[in-house]
Amino acid sequence: MSLDQASTWTPAERDELQHTSLVRHRLEEQFRDLEQQHEVASLGMWIFLATEVMFFGTLFVGLGVYTYMHHEAFVKASEKLNWLIGGTNTVVLLISSLMIVLAVHSARVGNQRHLVMFLALTALLGVCFLCLKGVEYYIDWRENLIPGWKFDAEEWIQRDHLRPEQVPQVQLFLLFYWTMTGLHALHVILGIGAVLAMALLARRGRFSPVYYSPVDVTALYWHFVDIVWIFLLPMLYLTGTHTGADFHF
Amino acid sequence: MSERLITPRSYIIVCVILVLLTFLTLSVSFVHLPGVWHIVAGLIIGLCKASLVVLFFMHALVSSRLTWIVIAVSGFWLGLLLVLTLCDYLTRGLVPFMPGH
Numbered sequence: 115m116s117l118d119q120a121s122t123w124t125p126a127e128r129d130e131l132q133h134t135s136l137v138r139h140r141l142e143e144q145f146r147d148l149e150q151q152h153e154v155a156s157l158g159m160w161i162f163l164a165t166e167v168m169f170f171g172t173l174f175v176g177l178g179v180y181t182y183m184h185h186e187a188f189v190k191a192s193e194k195l196n197w198l199i200g201g202t203n204t205v206v207l208l209i210s211s212l213m214i215v216l217a218v219h220s221a222r223v224g225n226q227r228h229l230v231m232f233l234a235l236t237a238l239l240g241v242c243f244l245c246l247k248g249v250e251y252y253i254d255w256r257e258n259l260i261p262g263w264k265f266d267a268e269e270w271i272q273r274d275h276l277r278p279e280q281v282p283q284v285q286l287f288l289l290f291y292w293t294m295t296g297l298h299a300l301h302v303i304l305g306i307g308a309v310l311a312m313a314l315l316a317r318r319g320r321f322s323p324v325y326y327s328p329v330d331v332t333a334l335y336w337h338f339v340d341i342v343w344i345f346l347l348p349m350l351y352l353t354g355t356h357t358g359a360d361f362h363f
Numbered sequence: 364m365s366e367r368l369i370t371p372r373s374y375i376i377v378c379v380i381l382v383l384l385t386f387l388t389l390s391v392s393f394v395h396l397p398g399v400w401h402i403v404a405g406l407i408i409g410l411c412k413a414s415l416v417v418l419f420f421m422h423a424l425v426s427s428r429l430t431w432i433v434i435a436v437s438g439f440w441l442g443l444l445l446v447l448t449l450c451d452y453l454t455r456g457l458v459p460f461m462p463g464h
Contacts (some may be wrong), residue, residue, distance in 0.1 A: 153427060159428055164437035176404075178445075179452045185399065201389045205382055208383040212378040215420045274451045302382055337421045341413045346386075350406020355401065 128324060140325045152327040159331040170342050175298075175351055177290045178285075179232045187283035188275050189354035194259060195291065199250040200351040203243050204343060210239035214333045215308065221326035228317060231330070233313035236336065240306040247299055260292070261285035274296045291350055298346060301339045308332045369419060377419045384412050 145151040170315065181188045201311075217232035260265050267281045312332050315321065321329060389410040391402060418424045423434060 150443055153429075156426075157429060157433065160433040162434055164440070167437045168444070171444050174446050175444055179448060181402065182399065182452060197392065201385060204385045207387065208378060208381045211381075211416060212374055215374050216371055219374070220370075222368070273438050326389070332422055337416050340420075341416055342417070344407045344412045345406070348388060348402060348409050352388065352398075352405045353402050354392075355395045356392045 148324050148327075152330070155327040155331050157335065159334045163334065168339060170297075171296075173290070173294050174349060177294070177299050179351075180286060180290070181353060184280070184283040186288070187276060187280040188287045190270075190276065191287040191291075192285040192350060192353040193356070194257065196250050196253055197351040197356060199246050199253075200347055203246050203250075204347050206243045206246065207238050207340045207343050209241070210236050211337050213239060214336050217312075218326070218330050220335045221316070221321050222323055222328045224323040226319065226321070229316045229321065230313055233309055233316060233329075237306050237309045237313065239243060240302055240309065243302055244299060245304075247295065256359075259288055261288045294346060294350065298339070298342055301342070305332075305336050305339050308335065369425065373419065377415055381412055384408055408414065452454055 117361060141148055146156065146278050213232050213236040217229050217236060218228075220228035220232055253297060254260065255264055258269060262285075265285065267278075270276045270281055270284055309332060312329050315328065391404050391408070396404065414438055417434065423430065
């Protein structure tokens with residue numbers, strides 16, 4: 115019975131593998147079988163993600179309320195952000211999600227070579243995301259979009275015709291932008307670490323079609339990070355009407 | 364660990380739909396819409412994208428009912444947070460200020 119043909123196994127053959135020593139030492143003693151252990155691991159990650167929903171949820175609600183209260187200033191500030199890099203990064207993360215879900219599929223059917231390859235591609239796309247984010251942060255720095263460090267109130271009043279009382283509102287939007295994208299980037303960094311650890315374990319042959327819950331759980335986390343970005347794009351970058359003149363680099 | 368599998372083909376189709384929806388949301392930002400409608404449109408498309416990710420990529424579609432409870436409860440808590448907060452901020456100013464009351 116070779117792991118390469120795992121997708122064609124019968125349920126009886128899967129049961130047989132459950133009782134080999136290869137599998138049994140992956141089973142923690144408090145669980146009945148690997149399936150129960152997998153369910154518990156995945157449930158634990160879902161509950162952790164529920165806390166993450168609240169963590170990012172408060173920031174989104176705060177941003178939403180202030181966007182409603184200071185709409186004009188927030189839209190003007192939002193137009194200064196680089197939507198092209200923001201949009202490209204959305205696509206990069208979506209493709210990375212596809213890569214990691216294909217990694218989970220490869221683990222499930224026992225294709226170790228594809229598992230390692232897809233995990234490595236996921237991490238690579240994560241690094242791509244961070245590099246693009248870095249370029250975007252550099253452009254933001256160049257364009258004086260960092261409140262408290264590199265920000266020119268006069269510029270906003272003269273160039274963008276803001277009233278003086280709207281300047282702190284622009285700064286508030288930019289604070290939301292830096293906090294939320296920064297925290298998201300931190301999640302991406304942790305995700306890349308976890309994905310690379312999974313790739314390393316996969317290379318050492320730690321996973322099999324009956325034991326791959328660490329890969330599955332890591333993938334859940336990665337998809338969540340993707341979902342946060344899906345909502346950051348419209349809330350930060352797409353609040354106003356863009357025109358052709360917004361292609362600024 | 365469900366025996367029902369989502370095939371790689373459907374993963375790829377879902378990803379293509381997600382990328383197309385991203386292009387749609389970027390295109391909508393070039394159409395002139397009044398007030399907060401850009402955010403509303405963006406959030407509706409975002410909600411569709413997030414649902415696709417949860418259902419297909421995170422395997423909610425083939426997950427146990429226990430997982431569904433966690434998903435529903437986290438949605439419920441987020442809903443509470445949103446609705447109660449917005450009930451306050453969106454209704455401010457509806458009632459005129461009445462000194463002495």
